[in-house]
Amino acid sequence: MMRSRDILGFATRAATAYPMRTGLMMLAMAIGVAAVVLLTALGDGARRYVVREFSALGSSLIIVLPGRTETGGVGAGSFVTNTPRDLTVDDAAALLRAGGVTRVAPLVLGNSEIAYRGKLREVMVIGTTRAFADIRNYRLGQGRFLPEEDWRRGSAVAVIGATLHQELFGAGPALGKMIRVGDRRYRVIGVLAASGSGLGMNADELVIVPVAAAQALFNAASLFRIFAEARDRDAVPAAKTQILDILKARHDGEEDVTLITQDAVLGTFDRILGALTLAVAGIAAISLAVAGILVMNVMLVAITQRTSEIGLLKALGATGGIIRLVFLTEAALLSIAGAFAGLLLGHLGAWGLRLLFPALPAYPPDWAIAAGLGTAIVTGVLFGVMPARHAATLDPVDALSKR
Amino acid sequence: MAQIELDNIQRIFQLGDSEVHALQDIQLRIDAGDYVSVMGPSGSGKSTLLNLLGLLDRPNAGHYRLEGRDVTTLSADEQARVRRERIGFVFQSFHLVPRLTAEENIALPLLLAGIPPHDRKARVAQALDDFGLAKRGDHRPDQLSGGQRQRVAIARATIMQPAMLLADEPTGNLDRATGEEVTSLLETLNGRGVTLIVVTHDPHMGQRAHRQIRMEDGRIDSDSQRPTP
Ligand SMILES: Nc1ncnc2c1ncn2[C@@H]1O[C@H](COP(=O)(O)OP(=O)(O)O)[C@@H](O)[C@H]1O
Numbered sequence: 001m002m003r004s005r006d007i008l009g010f011a012t013r014a015a016t017a018y019p020m021r022t023g024l025m026m027l028a029m030a031i032g033v034a035a036v037v038l039l040t041a042l043g044d045g046a047r048r049y050v051v052r053e054f055s056a057l058g059s060s061l062i063i064v065l066p067g068r069t070e071t072g073g074v075g076a077g078s079f080v081t082n083t084p085r086d087l088t089v090d091d092a093a094a095l096l097r098a099g100g101v102t103r104v105a106p107l108v109l110g111n112s113e114i115a116y117r118g119k120l121r122e123v124m125v126i127g128t129t130r131a132f133a134d135i136r137n138y139r140l141g142q143g144r145f146l147p148e149e150d151w152r153r154g155s156a157v158a159v160i161g162a163t164l165h166q167e168l169f170g171a172g173p174a175l176g177k178m179i180r181v182g183d184r185r186y187r188v189i190g191v192l193a194a195s196g197s198g199l200g201m202n203a204d205e206l207v208i209v210p211v212a213a214a215q216a217l218f219n220a221a222s223l224f225r226i227f228a229e230a231r232d233r234d235a236v237p238a239a240k241t242q243i244l245d246i247l248k249a250r251h252d253g254e255e256d257v258t259l260i261t262q263d264a265v266l267g268t269f270d271r272i273l274g275a276l277t278l279a280v281a282g283i284a285a286i287s288l289a290v291a292g293i294l295v296m297n298v299m300l301v302a303i304t305q306r307t308s309e310i311g312l313l314k315a316l317g318a319t320g321g322i323i324r325l326v327f328l329t330e331a332a333l334l335s336i337a338g339a340f341a342g343l344l345l346g347h348l349g350a351w352g353l354r355l356l357f358p359a360l361p362a363y364p365p366d367w368a369i370a371a372g373l374g375t376a377i378v379t380g381v382l383f384g385v386m387p388a389r390h391a392a393t394l395d396p397v398d399a400l401s402k403r
Numbered sequence: 404m405a406q407i408e409l410d411n412i413q414r415i416f417q418l419g420d421s422e423v424h425a426l427q428d429i430q431l432r433i434d435a436g437d438y439v440s441v442m443g444p445s446g447s448g449k450s451t452l453l454n455l456l457g458l459l460d461r462p463n464a465g466h467y468r469l470e471g472r473d474v475t476t477l478s479a480d481e482q483a484r485v486r487r488e489r490i491g492f493v494f495q496s497f498h499l500v501p502r503l504t505a506e507e508n509i510a511l512p513l514l515l516a517g518i519p520p521h522d523r524k525a526r527v528a529q530a531l532d533d534f535g536l537a538k539r540g541d542h543r544p545d546q547l548s549g550g551q552r553q554r555v556a557i558a559r560a561t562i563m564q565p566a567m568l569l570a571d572e573p574t575g576n577l578d579r580a581t582g583e584e585v586t587s588l589l590e591t592l593n594g595r596g597v598t599l600i601v602v603t604h605d606p607h608m609g610q611r612a613h614r615q616i617r618m619e620d621g622r623i624d625s626d627s628q629r630p631t632p
């Protein structure tokens with residue numbers, strides 16, 4: 001019986017003797033595998049990005065929003081609320097009574113215009129209190145954060161983000177300068193340290209003013225959110241109950257708020273993006289099936305081209321089994337080479353993605369690499385079986401008479 | 404006991420509605436070491452006979468005993484083994500694998516038989532020497548002349564030291580002088596004991612064989628032997 005090393009050698013010689021055919025087949029495989037690797041890198045990168053951003057929010061954070069929703073996390077109904085009672089600054093202050101809660105910050109949010117010496121731009125304004133800086137872990141680049149004061153007072157001071165600072169003041173000093181936000185004037189008392197991105201709100205482009213000042217600016221009595229921080233992660237469930245109890249009591253016994261914890265949001269996003277990655281991987285895998293069919297056709301053409309060679313091998317005493325093995329090995333070799341070329345291509349693409357979007361950790365997950373390589377090799381071999389069997393059953397006399 | 408014994412061999416090809424009797428009632432004995440030429444008009448069944456003798460084809464009826472064993476009833480794999488070990492083929496169109504060197508072409512039967520690389524190397528080197536191809540070992544077929552190609556093919560056919568050599572018009576694609584050369588090479592091998600069966604169109608070549616078979620319409624028309632000197 002023919003030695004396996006000789007079968008491998010013979011198949012390798014055959015594969016390399018027809019570079020055009022071999023190249024085409026490898027390319028098809030490579031594109032399929034590269035698609036799996038690249039798309040899952042993108043999907044998983046997005047998932048990791050979101051998870052990381054949410055983790056930055058702090059794991060003991062409880063966000064209170066007005067209105068009741070059915071589910072705890074971000075689902076279809078999360079943003080649909082039925083005529084909620086407004087959350088007020090007093091509601092927020094009342095939450096400080098909850099034993100499991102250490103910090104509370106009311107939050108008003110709006111868009112306005114910021115101006116300094118004729119420079120003007122759109123800006124997102126947050127009205128809150130001193131505790132917000134601690135809850136969100138803001139670090140100050142210059143000056144200080146909002147003062148500890150009566151939440152209803154609202155002195156005319158502002159803290160600005162690093163980008164805003166750059167745009168309005170350039171290299172010049174900002175502390176003590178008067179800026180205009182909307183139709184009001186505020187004294188800059190602090191500049192946030194540059195932080196990069198932050199999910200939804202880029203802290204570098206924020207103006208932060210006392211909550212009462214923001215309410216006056218936007219002429220609103222209600223809050224957008226209340227941020228509460230539990231003592232630690234384990235205290236979150238207890239703190240949630242306490243918060244609900246307090247607000248229920250304050251809202252005539254009606255439970256008309258929704259509490260969002262980071263875990264729930266994170267879990268939902270994790271699931272959604274995980275499923276998305278899987279779906280994308282599945283779509284990419286279809287291209288592998290297409291590649292498999294191409295492998296089959298190319299092998300069939302190869303067998304037609306090499307019919308007289310097959311006849312010769314039979315005349316020299318090769319059994320049908322050996323012929324089958326030789327052609328199957330050839331298909332497998334091409335698939336494996338194509339799959340690894342695709343892996344390289346995919347990694348290169350993912351690397352390019354990371355260069356292009358540094359914030360996105362676009363690394364293909366291990367399972368995707370394994371699945372991509374596995375599918376490629378299995379389809380290559382599976383689709384190689386039929387042509388190989390065909391070759392093995394050729395009649396030697398007929399085969400020999402073919403040119 | 405003769406090396407080859409054919410009894411009542413029939414080979415019928417179905418061509419659409421009609422049947423072609425390529426071989427009819429063939430009765431033949433060939434002794435080991437004999438030198439037989441098969442001649443006859445085109446379509447008389449010479450190649451069909453040779454393919455049957457080489458186990459590339461099966462008869463529709465009749466028995467073929469090779470070295471005392473009935474080989475018509477063997478399985479395909481067992482027949483492949485007999486081809487590998489007992490039979491060497493030489494073809495009119497050489498049938499060399501174009502991507503392989505002369506050396507690799509000659510080594511093919513050894514490869515198929517699972518001979519270890521070390522033994523292979525030695526035997527191929529010996530064969531290259533014997534057939535005057537020592538300097539051509541690493542040449543591919545398209546870098547060889549017709550005569551050299553047929554010598555490579557003969558080296559390949561004999562590398563397993565078969566009991567018989569079957570050659571179907573081995574000089575058909577060669578000029579006269581080269582054909583002469585190849586024929587004497589085959590005769591030399593026959594001189595060392597290999598049974599040689601050659602199909603040829605060339606009466607002059609056919610005359611050189613010890614035994615001459617003439618075919619006509621799938622039958623053996625005449626079968627004559629030169630008296631041994
Ligand atoms: N595979 C085949 N199918 C149908 N007819 C065939 C086949 N092979 C040979 N024949 C027929 O059998 C006869 C003998 O052919 P062959 O042995 O090749 O003749 P020769 O070699 O003497 O020229 C011819 O009539 C040929 O047409």
Ligand SMILES: [Mg+2]
Pocket residue numbers: 449450451
């Ligand atoms: Mg013929």
